[in-house]
Amino acid sequence: MKARKEAKKPRIGVYSMGLKHYWGQFPGLRERMIEYGQFITKKVESFGAEVFFYGLVDCEQEGKKAGEYFNEKNVDLIFAHSATYVTSASVLPVHQICKAPTVVLNLQPTARINYEKTTTGEWLAHCGACPVPEISNAFNRAGIKYRVVNGMLGLDYTPEISMTDEVTCSRPEAIRAWKKIEEWVLAAKVKRNLSGARFGFLGNTYSGMLDMYSDFTMFQGQTGAHLQVLEMCDLDRHLQTVTEEEIKEKRKEIEEFFLISDDVAADPLAQKPTDEQLNWSAKVAVAQEKLVEEFDLDALTYYYHGAPGNHYEDVQGGFIVGHSLLTADGIPCAGEGDLKTCLAMKICDILGKGGSFCEIVTVDYEDGTILLGHDGPFHLEIAKGKPILRGMGLYHGKQGTGVSVEAKVRTGNITNLGCTQTIDGKLKFIITEAESTDGDIMTIGNTQTPVKFKHDPDTYMDEWFAESPTHHFAMSVGHNASLYEKVADLLEIPYVILDK
Template sequence: MSELQKLKETKKARIGFYSAGLHAYWDQFEGLYDCLMGYNRFICSRLQAWGEVYNFGMADTEEKGREAGEYFNRNNVDIIFSHSATYCTSACLLPIHQICRAPVIILNLQPAAEMSYETTGTDRWLAQCVGCPVPEISNAFNRAGITYRAVNGLLGLPETPDFAKADEVTCDRPEAVHAWTQIREWCQAAQVRHTLQNSRFGFLGGYYSGMLDMYSDLTMLQAQTGIHVEILEMSDLDAFLGSVTDEDIDLKLKQIEDFFQISGDSPSDPIAKKPTQDQLLWSARVAAAQEKMVLDRDLDSVSYYYHGHDDHFEEVQSGFIVGFSLLNAQGIACSGEGDIKTALAMKICDILGRGGSFCEIVAADFNRDTMILGHDGPFHFAISKGKPILRGMGVYHGKRGSGVSVEAKVRPGAVTTLGVTQTGDGRLKFNISEGEAIDAPILLNGNTSTHIRFSEKPVQYMDRWFAEAPTHHFALSTGHNAGLFSKVAELMDIPYSVF
């Protein structure tokens, strides 16, 4: 199975960075400034792997602080890393973050695991006392109403600078590895925030009537995430359907053949049959129209649902699942039943390269101590064990019409669910839980389903989950991502729970 190309590139985070010091030191201690700027360049080079870095250099006076704030504003940075390079007064830093309100992460990265106590003078000591000003900075930020976070550990240099007396090779130390993992995740979270602020989410059709947890205030969604919501009608898609050529259909049929396994009749479910050739051709035609609409409207996501009465648009929606699954693999998060909040969760997972498939509870397996999670909606190939199976559905259960659905299983290993719900006060909230996908029997009914084992048994897990007032849908991602998803929530000022 080859890999589908993304239809849109993910935005890079714009990372602000500076080192903090005290101007009075530079004339007093020869070589100290150059040493600290060497650390600055090292950190900058590492940050460049995760975004576009705007390095102000050294902020060592109140005047420099104001200059730095204006510099970061001009470059519209998404996040700022404040490197505590030596002792500095909080008055040097406070203006930066009063002028530029981007989220700030304080880097308390000590160059050496221990000082060379017998040979270290004041100059070398000043290159090591990086934790000294952090309490002062945090106090000043708190009193000024500036939210901050800190990353503590070792700098992680691969070699010792000439200026140093102690051994500063700490790249393999766990304190350095942990610190840089945190820094990378903060950069990735900033990338999510920046990408969403430049994203267009299509809302096609309407909500599944009566699913009250799906209903959302679209203005609220834009206000809290920065996404633009484009309202789409079935006639919009139908217009593109009319422009689909035979060549377009052939291309989609080849993609379907490449990415899916065509099933026979289900041995257990009489409504799940081998897809007919007409169903596959129709799914390919609709998939081509879906892609044309996404490209024409410059969409990053589509939430959809249509309830018809034996009309043409009902026939159109019968071909939705295959095309929207292909779009998921191309970086366009697609969610059924009009669930735009779960489309947001899926998009976050996809930006981070963790998949993000449309999911809900199927059942619990109390013998295996697993929750079975899945859905009949669009699947994300990035998390699939083997090729997903296409089954023809005589009935879309609970919905009007019929068509082709995706049956798949998530590959075994670490997974994380990300649910986006809305609270009674109109705020979004993330619900996050980590587990392990295991290889176990699933239903052969045209739905995705996978056994997930969480740290708690099913009853206790559901006790905690339902207490968070979730929606019944969520995104399923690969890997243990609770730390990463919680950082996204913090940068977006969205409450979250981890369970």
């Protein structure tokens, strides 16, 4: 499915460092430094970023100009390329003027200099590490946070001026460095797309789930996202406008996307959906789409208890299918009014990693796995096979009946991203890499994925529970701990990585 909204590209500033006195002393060195900077720029652009290359910062005046330039371009992140020696006084103004997060790139062009033939000018093209301690010291004393990526430049050619082999694109030192750089770009993408993102909060939080309660002002203050409080009547207003043709089209979409179950489930409460249930879920799904469009939402968390026999109880009974479709369409939807997990799901979604709504289901001590899932919604794009729709005789712990999704996340590497809140009111990420297996699941109309952690289930849960998590989290595909770590850094959200 194509995302409903195209993600905004991160805006990345790049400059290369050097010492102005060198240019007259060593012909060709200045042009060589610029060439390296242009290579970095093109590489960063290939990661889906909008890149603004200032050129060389080689004196205090250029540092001031570069800082103003990056402010004008509203960059999310600056890559400060340590191309050769530079005085720290030259680069400090860049970051005193532009407050964007900074990553210093110490990327050596060659694996080994030509000791027999190397001249001073040649050596200076390979001494990018030399000024990094000085820069680090100056940044620290000036109160400027910085990060450093060390490695190799990764050229696929050797410049004509060079006295050594600079084809290093296949070197592990280059591959590792560029993986880190790409993750910084993606982390900047998350920050840009969260800033001003519109999170809908429909209804309320499940009563008594104290871990779910969130401070809306805190949420906007720490993420930059806007929170739009919605009422069930906002959704019902759209429900009254849904046409039979729209229901028919949505029903067709549902039947193409899902497998419709027969009466084969072990649980008598989870059997074949009736036509009435499917049509109602389709109608509600159309209204959910219209609600998202009206309020220009990027994500949605929801819960409505509903008095028995109340019209809104019937409306919320049709939520799961439509919210699952929206989640796969780039609008993550989290149940039970869980705003913090909705944030985790949105981060996973921005990065193209999925982000399925989960909690602990049960432990399989025979297989050494923990079954993780929920009663919906589900991120359909990361499912193993087609998800199954089952008609539910009731929603456990909730009012009403309807259609629910039964599915598992595809087998392989996964990363769970939990978002909790600490005693001081701050958000905190809990990150865990693991493996989803193709183990058995129950036929009860819920999402379930058996997950094997690096440690046994009890040891892992000891670590997990000690971090004061909420009981929900987002499951994403791939091993993404180092990526989520960088997202936390740029958002200034504390984090912990478990089960290392």
